[in-house]
Amino acid sequence: MSRKRGRFSFVVPAEYVDDSESRRDGVSNDDEVMLRVYGCEIIQQAGQLLRLPQQACATAQVIFQRFYIKRSFVDFKVEFSAMAATWLASKLEETPRALRWILQVFHRVDRRRNGLPLAPLEYHDPLFSNWRTNVTVTERYMLREFGFSIKVEHPHKLVLVLLSPQVLNASHELTQEAWNLLNDSLRTTACVRFNPETVACAMILLAARRLGEPLPESPPWWEMFDLSPAQLEECIGLVNHLYTLPRAHSIPVWKDLSD
Amino acid sequence: MEHYEKGPTLGEGTFGRVFAATDKRTGRRVAIKKIRMGKAKEGVNVTAIREIKFLRELQHENVIELIDVFPHKRNLYLVYEYMTSDLEAVIKDKANLRLRVGDVKAYMRAILQGLAACHGHWIMHRDVKPNNILLGPSGQVKLADFGAGRVFGSPNDKKFTTQVFARWYRAPELLFDSQLYSSAVDMWAVGCVFAELMLRRPWLPGNNDLEQLSLIFEALGTPTEEQWPGMKSLPTASQVVFKPIASPTAASLRQLFRCGADAVDLLQQLLCFDPSRRMSAEQALRHEYFGNEPAATPWADLPRPAVPFGEEGSSRPQGGAREAAEAGAGAGNNGHLLQGVRRSSFPPEGDCARDATGVKASASEVRMSLPAEMKMGENERTPVLGGNGHRDSLEAGERPQLGSADKNYLRKRKLDMDRAFELASND
Numbered sequence: 193m194s195r196k197r198g199r200f201s202f203v204v205p206a207e208y209v210d211d212s213e214s215r216r217d218g219v220s221n222d223d224e225v226m227l228r229v230y231g232c233e234i235i236q237q238a239g240q241l242l243r244l245p246q247q248a249c250a251t252a253q254v255i256f257q258r259f260y261i262k263r264s265f266v267d268f269k270v271e272f273s274a275m276a277a278t279w280l281a282s283k284l285e286e287t288p289r290a291l292r293w294i295l296q297v298f299h300r301v302d303r304r305r306n307g308l309p310l311a312p313l314e315y316h317d318p319l320f321s322n323w324r325t326n327v328t329v330t331e332r333y334m335l336r337e338f339g340f341s342i343k344v345e346h347p348h349k350l351v352l353v354l355l356s357p358q359v360l361n362a363s364h365e366l367t368q369e370a371w372n373l374l375n376d377s378l379r380t381t382a383c384v385r386f387n388p389e390t391v392a393c394a395m396i397l398l399a400a401r402r403l404g405e406p407l408p409e410s411p412p413w414w415e416m417f418d419l420s421p422a423q424l425e426e427c428i429g430l431v432n433h434l435y436t437l438p439r440a441h442s443i444p445v446w447k448d449l450s451d
Numbered sequence: 452m453e454h455y456e457k458g459p460t461l462g463e464g465t466f467g468r469v470f471a472a473t474d475k476r477t478g479r480r481v482a483i484k485k486i487r488m489g490k491a492k493e494g495v496n497v498t499a500i501r502e503i504k505f506l507r508e509l510q511h512e513n514v515i516e517l518i519d520v521f522p523h524k525r526n527l528y529l530v531y532e533y534m535t536s537d538l539e540a541v542i543k544d545k546a547n548l549r550l551r552v553g554d555v556k557a558y559m560r561a562i563l564q565g566l567a568a569c570h571g572h573w574i575m576h577r578d579v580k581p582n583n584i585l586l587g588p589s590g591q592v593k594l595a596d597f598g599a600g601r602v603f604g605s606p607n608d609k610k611f612t613t614q615v616f617a618r619w620y621r622a623p624e625l626l627f628d629s630q631l632y633s634s635a636v637d638m639w640a641v642g643c644v645f646a647e648l649m650l651r652r653p654w655l656p657g658n659n660d661l662e663q664l665s666l667i668f669e670a671l672g673t674p675t676e677e678q679w680p681g682m683k684s685l686p687t688a689s690q691v692v693f694k695p696i697a698s699p700t701a702a703s704l705r706q707l708f709r710c711g712a713d714a715v716d717l718l719q720q721l722l723c724f725d726p727s728r729r730m731s732a733e734q735a736l737r738h739e740y741f742g743n744e745p746a747a748t749p750w751a752d753l754p755r756p757a758v759p760f761g762e763e764g765s766s767r768p769q770g771g772a773r774e775a776a777e778a779g780a781g782a783g784n785n786g787h788l789l790q791g792v793r794r795s796s797f798p799p800e801g802d803c804a805r806d807a808t809g810v811k812a813s814a815s816e817v818r819m820s821l822p823a824e825m826k827m828g829e830n831e832r833t834p835v836l837g838g839n840g841h842r843d844s845l846e847a848g849e850r851p852q853l854g855s856a857d858k859n860y861l862r863k864r865k866l867d868m869d870r871a872f873e874l875a876s877n878d
Contacts, residue, residue, distance in 0.1 A: 280495075280500075283495075283497050283500050284500060284504060286601065286602060288497055331495060332495065332522055335495060335520075335522070336521075336522055339520075340503050340507070340520035340521075341507055342500070342503065342504055342507075343504060343507060343508055
């Protein structure tokens with residue numbers, strides 16, 4: 193009688209990223225990467241201003257990344273999706289924030305990034321109601337696109353376990369470096385291309401390389417998760433590419449059909 | 452929506468209407484809960500998100516199956532497997548149903564297995580009560596209504612609300628306003644349900660939190676420092692001084708519940724005052740009670756309630772009740788219900804409650820000395836049910852509901868940010 197549907201996972205092959213919905217709408221690969229990085233950066237900044245726990249920020253970034261696998265940057269404005277993802281994640285992680293706070297904070301982040309004078313978003317500002325409508329609509333689209341399977345698993349706890357004294361016994365610096373890389377990896381499509389185990393192992397490898405710290409090689413410790421070295425290298429490549437990019441900014445590819 | 456043929460309304464839930472339906476593709480009977488998500492202010496309801504998240508995560512034979520979720524117009528529809536009845540109907544239907552020891556055992560095992568699965572996923576149910584325990588058409592027992600559920604055990608846990616559970620099933624640490632608690636609160640409620648299954652009436656039906664506490668202490672003895680170390684450190688525990696009452700002996704409980712020593716031992720361990728020593732679901736399943744004769748009844752042989760839900764003298768909408776009864780007759784099965792169905796409001800205002808308290812007052816009294824801030828006279832007596840007293844007058848249709856205080860709790864959590872921000876968004 194017991195039903196088994198397995199753990200929910202959202203992992204797509206490379207075609208979904210290379211031939212994404214945005215690409216079909218004429219957004220170039222570089223632009224899409226830039227928009228993804230930009231969206232995740234503003235989620236992270238707003239999350240800190242909102243005093244959300246890092247777990248909620250990470251969940252929001254994963255939701256954001258997943259959403260743009262299914263939908264295009266032309267149909268959904270990157271800022272609205274970032275706000276909706278933050279809002280949804282705050283509810284999922286039991287640290288709810290009111291929508292008006294989320295709008296306020298994103299407004300502030302936006303002005304700050306563009307070097308504009310900081311001013312609160314007035315409640316009677318037409319922009320406020322415009323944003324509010326757009327964000328609630330986007331949230332509903334998100335839930336629908338995910339088929340209401342909204343569980344997100346993060347690689348962070350795996351990294352802590354793997355680097356603990358009982359397993360790899362890594363130094364504090366290595367743990368911190370791997371942790372930082374993990375948070376940065378959320379800006380790439382690593383979280384939708386690979387399962388959490390792969391991301392965790394890849395980031396540990398990358399951290400060890402960056403710090404020049406040796407890890408036991410034989411037998412390869414990542415084999416406990418049944419991962420191929422090619423996958424790990426691909427994941428590492430994604431994150432390394434992130435550090436070659438210029439500062440992220442918004443690109444106006446969104447077409448507002450409501451006008 | 453186009454895949455489902457809408458049937459009769461089964462009831463009004465706390466946040467939407469529940470109706471029966473048939474899946475046109477498979478012919479399967481389902482129950483659909485409709486949740487409004489129209490208000491732009493809140494977006495998709497947190498309760499709905501919790502329920503979806505938990506039910507998608509929990510796949511267990513004793514947890515209700517969430518078949519599908521879909522948005523339609525401005526509503527969200529949750530599709531559940533169709534359940535015919537609930538445990539409350541079984542307990543109340545004293546005229547037609549006799550619960551044997553094996554039946555109670557089967558119910559308890561199913562509830563505990565369901566909860567063990569939840570707790571294994573670090574989820575607290577937080578609203579365990581007989582009408583959230585649903586019975587399927589072939590007798591399956593399933594937990595439902597995870598809208599109050601919550602993940603626990605994270606080191607980041609701040610504060611939980613204490614306004615969970617219907618009062619009669621609320622653990623003493625909740626009544627003392629403890630804001631950090633664990634799965635043990637569910638286990639207390641299971642103990643109360645166990646007692647209710649054996650007694651066929653709610654065992655500790657308090658009308659307010661204070662009375663609830665005195666009922667608990669009257670029935671189980673006032674906890675000593677030894678029984679519950681740390682009780683005094685709970686927020687409101689020092690505001691009231693309860694008269695010391697000795698714990699009941701196993702023999703007196705056996706007399707009250709007319710059951711074996713193993714059942715009393717299980718009950719006492721489930722209703723242990725100290726949450727850290729209270730039995731867990733896993734431990735309870737290993738209790739000798741489940742190994743002893745008579746064995747638990749198989750699902751198919753469990754008694755089914757004969758009274759349709761519409762005829763319980765409830766406050767359900769008349770039309771809905773009639774429709775449900777008709778549909779039930781057509782299907783050859785009278786029971787109808789879905790989770791979250793509100794049948795009555797709380798607190799009860801009827802005379803029967805007052806009568807009951809009057810009788811009790813003469814039978815047994817607890818005098819409590821209250822500090823001034825409790826706003827009760829020094830001599831005011833809170834009447835309390837004696838350990839063996841019967842309370843038949845307080846029977847039907849007065850079950851407390853889970854309040855919506857959870858929402859208030861969320862509303863209270865304001866962010867402190869720039870003053871200018873605060874002014875700008877004072878809507």
